[in-house]
Amino acid sequence: MLKLNSISFRYDMTSPLLINNFSFNAEKGDIIAVRGDSGTGKTTLLNIICSVIPKIFPGDLSGTISYNNIDISELSLPEVAPQISLLMQHPDNQLFFPTVEQELAFAPENLKIPSKDILKRIVEVLAKLDIEDLRHKETASLSFGQKKLVTLASILTLSPDVYLLDEPFAGLSQKYIKLISDEIKTQADNEKIIFLASHTNDIAQFANKTIEMEKLNEKHQD
Numbered sequence: 001m002l003k004l005n006s007i008s009f010r011y012d013m014t015s016p017l018l019i020n021n022f023s024f025n026a027e028k029g030d031i032i033a034v035r036g037d038s039g040t041g042k043t044t045l046l047n048i049i050c051s052v053i054p055k056i057f058p059g060d061l062s063g064t065i066s067y068n069n070i071d072i073s074e075l076s077l078p079e080v081a082p083q084i085s086l087l088m089q090h091p092d093n094q095l096f097f098p099t100v101e102q103e104l105a106f107a108p109e110n111l112k113i114p115s116k117d118i119l120k121r122i123v124e125v126l127a128k129l130d131i132e133d134l135r136h137k138e139t140a141s142l143s144f145g146q147k148k149l150v151t152l153a154s155i156l157t158l159s160p161d162v163y164l165l166d167e168p169f170a171g172l173s174q175k176y177i178k179l180i181s182d183e184i185k186t187q188a189d190n191e192k193i194i195f196l197a198s199h200t201n202d203i204a205q206f207a208n209k210t211i212e213m214e215k216l217n218e219k220h221q222d
C-alpha cells in the first residue's frame with residue numbers, strides 16, 4: 001500500500017501551502033483521479049509521490065510517504081523510480097536518447113534485465129500502444145503526441161507497481177485516448193496503482209478515487 005501521511009508543501013516559505021496536511025491511502029488496483037484547475041498543484045503532488053520533490057526540485061515539504069511500509073525518503077531516486085514511475089507532463093523533459101528503441105531500452109538495461117527480454121518487452125509495448133512504426137525513429141523528430149506515447153511506452157517497459165500519469169491524454173487523438181484508457185484499466189486489474197492527473201473530465205468515469213487539489217490548498221480551507 002502507498003500511504004501519504006500529513007503531507008504539507010510549498011515551494012518557498014513565503015507562499016501559502018499548496019498542499020495543507022493531506023493524508024491518503026492508495027491500494028492495489030486503485031485508479032485515482034487527481035483533479036483541479038491549472039496551477040492547483042497536480043504536477044507538484046505527483047512529483048512529491050515519486051520523491052522528485054525534494055530529491056531533484058527543492059521545496060518546503062513535511063510529512064511522509066511510505067510504500068509497503070518503507071519511507072521513500074530513505075531510498076535513492078533510482079531505487080524509487082522502477083517501483084513508482086512518473087509520466088511527466090512535458091515529454092521533452094523525459095526523452096534523452098537519439099532513437100525510440102534506445103529510449104525504451106534504457107530503464108530496463110539499468111535494472112540489469114537480460115537484453116533478449118528487453119527486446120521482447122519493447123516489441124510488446126510498442127504493439128500495445130500501436131506505435132510499432134516509431135521504433136527506429138529519432139525521438140527529436142516526433143510530434144508532441146508521439147513523444148507522449150513513447151514516454152508512456154518507456155514506463156510500461158519498466159512495469160512499476162505505481163504509475164503517476166501527468167496529463168497522459170494531452171495531444172492525443174480519440175483513438176489513442178481509448179487505447180491508453182483501456183491499458184490503464186488493464187494495469188489496475190493487474191493490481192497496479194494508477195494516479196491520473198488531468199483537468200479534463202475524461203478520467204472521472206473510470207477512477208474509483210478522486211483527489212480534488214483545490215481542497216488541499218491552504219487558501220481554500222478557511
Ligand SMILES: Nc1ncnc2c1ncn2[C@@H]1O[C@H](COP(=O)(O)OP(=O)(O)OP(=O)(O)O)[C@@H](O)[C@H]1O
Pocket residue numbers: 011018036037038039040041042043044045057089199
Ligand atoms: N519549481 C517551482 N517553483 C516555484 N513555484 C512553482 C514551481 N513549480 C510550480 N510552481 C507553482 O506551483 C503551483 C502549482 O503548479 P503545478 O504545475 O503543480 O500545477 P498543475 O495543477 O499541475 O497545473 P497544470 O494543470 O497547468 O498542469 C503553480 O502556481 C506554479 O506556478
Ligand SMILES: [Mg+2]
Pocket residue numbers: 042043044089166
Ligand atoms: Mg501539471
